[in-house]
Amino acid sequence: xxxxxxxxxxxxxxxxxxxxxxxxxxxxxxxxxxxxxxxxxxxxxxxxxxxxxxxxxxxxxxxxxxxxxxxxxxxxxxxxxxxxxxxxxxxxxxxxxxxxxxxxxxxxxxxxxxxxxxxxxxxxxxxxxxxxxxxxxxxxxxxxxxxxxx
Amino acid sequence: xxxxxxxxxxxxxxxxxxxxxxxxxxxxxxxxxxxxxxxxxxxxxxxxxxxxxxxxxxxxxxxxxxxxxxxxxxxxxxxxxxxxxxxxxxxxxxxxxxxxxxxxxxxxxxxxxxxxxxxxxxxxxxxxxxxxxxxxxxxxxxxxxxxxxx
DNA sequence: CTGATTATTGCAAGGCGTTGCAGTAGCAAT
DNA sequence: ATTGCTACTGCAACGCCTTGCAATAATCAG
Numbered sequence: 001x002x003x004x005x006x007x008x009x010x011x012x013x014x015x016x017x018x019x020x021x022x023x024x025x026x027x028x029x030x031x032x033x034x035x036x037x038x039x040x041x042x043x044x045x046x047x048x049x050x051x052x053x054x055x056x057x058x059x060x061x062x063x064x065x066x067x068x069x070x071x072x073x074x075x076x077x078x079x080x081x082x083x084x085x086x087x088x089x090x091x092x093x094x095x096x097x098x099x100x101x102x103x104x105x106x107x108x109x110x111x112x113x114x115x116x117x118x119x120x121x122x123x124x125x126x127x128x129x130x131x132x133x134x135x136x137x138x139x140x141x142x143x144x145x146x147x148x149x150x
Numbered sequence: 151x152x153x154x155x156x157x158x159x160x161x162x163x164x165x166x167x168x169x170x171x172x173x174x175x176x177x178x179x180x181x182x183x184x185x186x187x188x189x190x191x192x193x194x195x196x197x198x199x200x201x202x203x204x205x206x207x208x209x210x211x212x213x214x215x216x217x218x219x220x221x222x223x224x225x226x227x228x229x230x231x232x233x234x235x236x237x238x239x240x241x242x243x244x245x246x247x248x249x250x251x252x253x254x255x256x257x258x259x260x261x262x263x264x265x266x267x268x269x270x271x272x273x274x275x276x277x278x279x280x281x282x283x284x285x286x287x288x289x290x291x292x293x294x295x296x297x298x299x300x
Numbered sequence: 301c302t303g304a305t306t307a308t309t310g311c312a313a314g315g316c317g318t319t320g321c322a323g324t325a326g327c328a329a330t
Numbered sequence: 331a332t333t334g335c336t337a338c339t340g341c342a343a344c345g346c347c348t349t350g351c352a353a354t355a356a357t358c359a360g
Contacts, residue, residue, distance in 0.1 A: 019326095022327095022336095022337080023337075023338090024326045024327070024337055024338065025326075025327090026325080026337090026338065026339080028338080028339070029338090044316090045316070045317070046315080046316065046317095049316095058340095060339070060341080061316085061317075061318095062317085062318075062319080062339085062340075062341085063338080063339060063340075065316095065317065066318095066338080066339090081235040081287070085231040085235035085236065085237060085347090086235065086316070086317090087235060087316080087317075100273070100279055102279075109277070109279075115272070115273075115276060118272070119269050119272070122265070122268070122269070123250070123288070123290070127250075127292070127293055128292070128293025128296065129252075129259075129288075129290055129292055129293060129296075130290045130296045131288055131289075131290040132253065132289050132290040132291070135233075135253070135289035135290070136287070136288050136289070137231070137286070137287055138273070138279075138281055138285075138286050139281075139282050139285035139286070140279055140280045140285070141279070141280040142277070142278070142279055143277055143278025143279060146278065146280045147278075169356095169357080172307080172357095173307075173308095174306095174307055174308065174355085174356050174357070175356075175357095176307090176308065176355080178309070179308090194346090195346070195347070196345080196346065199346095208310095210309075210310055210311080211346080211347075211348095212309085212310075212311085212347085212348075212349085213308080213309060215346095215347065215348075216308080216348095217308095235317090236346070236347090237346085237347075
């Protein structure tokens with residue numbers, strides 16, 4: 001099976017990372033990885049499947065989701081949930097971040113480390129709780145929608 | 151159709167609130183309301199349907215979800231999403247709160263106003279974003295699981 | 301009480317995601 | 331190149347939730 005050396009970081013060498021863990025490098029996984037390597041920012045599960053199907057019409061959803069699980073264990077993607085609860089995958093290595101969703105206009109913004117840092121610290125101090133920032137979803141109203149509704 | 155006067159607050163008089171809005175008071179809605187009136191804290195959609203079926207085996211999921219939408223507009227329930235993205239309904243008027251989920255043990259805690267206040271203020275100051283606390287889900291590791299994993 | 305109006309219901313189908321299982325095919329060793 | 335171990339795949343079925351539509355029934359005016 002083809003190596004992944006020519007893929008952009010952090011994907012080069014994924015094949016060998018799989019093998020070193022006793023995992024197998026299959027054509028289906030290659031498809032998913034290639035699609036992810038050409039994606040930045042966010043993808044929903046459904047979008048990813050659609051893009052995989054463009055390369056390989058035989059793509060099966062369960063295989064894609066299972067591959068995503070593995071990639072998440074390897075730290076190459078992280079998943080969260082959008083405002084409607086649907087899965088959303090962040091392709092690394094963007095900086096880890098959470099999301100802000102506007103319930104009115106549907107807009108979405110990232111919560112970066114600078115903004116999240118103090119919050120994460122607050123939870124750690126209060127309960128010893130370790131926040132997984134990439135899994136944080138905050139829904140509300142953005143400034144303009146909030147202003148509009150008054 | 152029977153009135154709702156004898157239900158505990160905030161449910162007494164729901165029937166009339168429906169009618170005043172031009173909405174209709176049906177047996178199906180009565181079932182949902184009665185079940186909610188006997189529930190406190192959280193319910194997932196599936197749990198609620200199951201409890202409704204205990205009273206009325208004919209209960210239809212879509213009707214329940216549509217009723218919940220109406221109740222949410224009336225401010226009687228709020229919905230959020232659990233760690234897995236599934237819907238979870240908060241029965242009001244508990245204090246508005248968000249949720250903390252431990253990805254390891256599955257535990258769940260509430261984020262009360264005292265803890266959330268500073269965070270909400272931070273978002274408002276930074277972007278003018280108005281956080282909807284009941285729709286906030288923070289996933290991570292609780293103190294004991296975090297300790298255990300080291 | 302009767303009829304007209306129209307909000308709701310029930311149903312069927314669909315979308316997203318998960319799971320169990322039997323057959324397939326990577327991979328390492330020979 | 332062959333073999334054996336077992337990690338994957340494909341499939342089918344399921345769970346949760348949403349949506350469109352025709353039939354039903356709650357409400358209101360007379």
